[in-house]
Amino acid sequence: MLYKYFTEKLLGLQDVNIEKVEEIDNSIHINCRLKRKPHKCPCCGKLTDKVHDYREQPIKDIPAFGKHIFIHLYKRRYRCSCGKRFPENVDFLPRYHRMTNRLSLYIIDKLRNEVSFSSVAREVNLSVSSVIRVFDLVSYAPKELPSAISIDEFKGNTNSETYQCILTDPVNKVVLDILPKRYEHFLTEYFNRFDKSQRDKVQFFVSDMWKPYSNISSVWFKNASQIVDKYHWIRQVIWAFEAVRKQEQKNFSKSHRRYFKKSRQLLLKRFHYLSDEEKQQVNVMLYTSPTLSTAHFYKEDFLKILDCKDRQSAKTAFSDWINSALDCGIPQFKKCANSMLNWLPGILNSFSSAITNGFTEGCNNKIKVLKRNTYGYRNFKRFRNRILHIFSHQMQKQAIV
Template sequence: MLQDNYTQDLPIFKGVTVKYFRESEDNNSYEAFIEMPVKEHHCPHCGYTTTYIKDYRLQKVKDLSLAGKPLKVTISKRRYICKNCNSTFTENNPYIKRYCHFPQRFYFEAIKETFNLQSFSAIARRFGTSVTSIIRWFDNINYPKAELPSCIAIDEFKGNADGEKFQCNLSDPVKHKIIDILPNRDSEDLCKYFLDYPYEKRAKVKKVVMDLSTLFRSVAKKIFPEAKIIADKFHVIRIVTNSLENTRKRIQKEFHDAKRKWFKRSRRLLLKPEYKLTDEDKIELNRMLNSSPELEKAWLLKEKFYEIFRKETRTEAKRELRDWLLLANQLSVPEFQHCITTFTNWSTEIANIVGENVSNGFIEGSNNKIKVLKRISFGFQNFRRSRNRILSLI
């Protein structure tokens, strides 16, 4: 029983003979010596079978760690000689492929690590190999163009790859999946990309969600004639809240220091929806609004704007938005002039938000993860590599 070689049963040494397996003298690693059993081999040149051994060659390779310690393997390779054509060849070895420096599972585990949020340098340190090797192995991965879903979301992010400052993120907001990463945000290049899909596939896209970008809207109208363009609710409301904040900042400059600081500390009450205010909040809010009639107008416009999204149909929402624009023109708060211009141009897309449960939430979150990946990797110069890394990660 004590003579049994249990090392032979390890899955990593399947198909080979283990001559010894031991701990190194410094106790920092494991060492193994393996060889193939002698058997007949077919000559790769003439097909003749032979068992004549010409010589032996030793190859030292590094395997994955075992129990937290590196595994160093020495392989004894036999070279056979064919008596028919007098050519020599090396025996086949299931442990490691020809011309490889590591076992196949070593490559698989290293590439699998690139699917996590970490840099190539961190992976190289963990596996004890060079950064260029990790990058070279990863570059064998390539993702083809995916099918277009019925609902897509599009947004830009600052990628700085291949000389282009911005890249585009194309995602499925329903299944929470990135469809593709595009090299730039040029309208002509975007149209070329989407026109590679036949019209039948583009016609299946029924919804396109985006922030208030006229560039993306013009492309969507040309490429997806059957789709309904929906403005992202967060970006729409943010324009209103920013206008309210700018009004507060302008007005509080006229106050003395104590009141100005109190105004700044209490700004959350202005942004909070009225139905969420407690009785104490309402008392504080009234004190703020009584300090400036213009601030009261801005707060009223903010609350009235929320009513648009409480409507049940698009027609009612569009009518409510039209009434809001008339009210904003009558109240004439300077900071809301940008809202009036923008919402007039995007009235249809804003009304389309009502009754829909899709937004740019996922794509904004994935853009944030892309920025983290870019930061820990100290940027990406190669667009193809950055695209494959993003699609592997998210």
């Protein structure tokens, strides 16, 4: 299809007469004016097409073809018979603004990525404060509680607080909210805002092994099954074994210490996943230290619990391992066994449901990228909106489905 007014179509400006387009250095300047038409007087309501005067208004638009775009709009002021003078209506430009609507939307869309305000400001040829002012128009209200809640903390360093808290829906992959603090009294105040009917709908509460989360779950979500994330209780055993390895290798020569350190992945990997050559290397390392050999046995014995298919078999396997670890004579594994004993109900619930904190941990990684690219945030409200804005596409997908 051929367009007669191809310049207007290319620029996306409707009812505009393009008078001149010129290129100056790294920018394109478009001189235009709106088509003249009658306007309603805001004072008396009568229609008038009498022009009082013209004013040239420079406007910034979205960049195109690798260049900055400036629109020089010759704007009319109309005069009514009642004596009122008023400017003509411009659909693509709000009153008192010096940038187009689509430039504001372009900025907001760019900020869905983990980029800084400064990088977006350089791209659109605006000041950083102008970009921030546009973004501050975006706000997100807390959402209703879903059937499953996942909670975790991340290092945000905002508002004089080291850690902030993230709430997600691990089933539908949606970020629910970002909280400024992770303390129990603050979480109590936050969840108290929701009606009891909403809290009773929550069936699963997923968290790591931090006591305030467990207390919140037992008090405010009585109908929910508390699940301790698998990653967090498995790494307790890995940490215990690593502590033993580091302790034992201090007794070795320098060359042996380096060898053990470089071969730590072989020791951590499940034994039956190793090749024959790797198994031989592990056996040689374990032969040098009876304590490390014992720790390796308990680590391997624990990892066999992961093969359990149901809660009851996992309960039996955990009971046997905890009783054995408490008498193993290795302080690190004794401490680990006590932790497992304290968190056993939540750990066993992870065998009854496939819900984990995986999505939440992935969100935390994305937040770290944002924080690194932007060199951190001092304003928590802006930081919260920025995070929720980045994950807002997931809410849109959920609405479409």
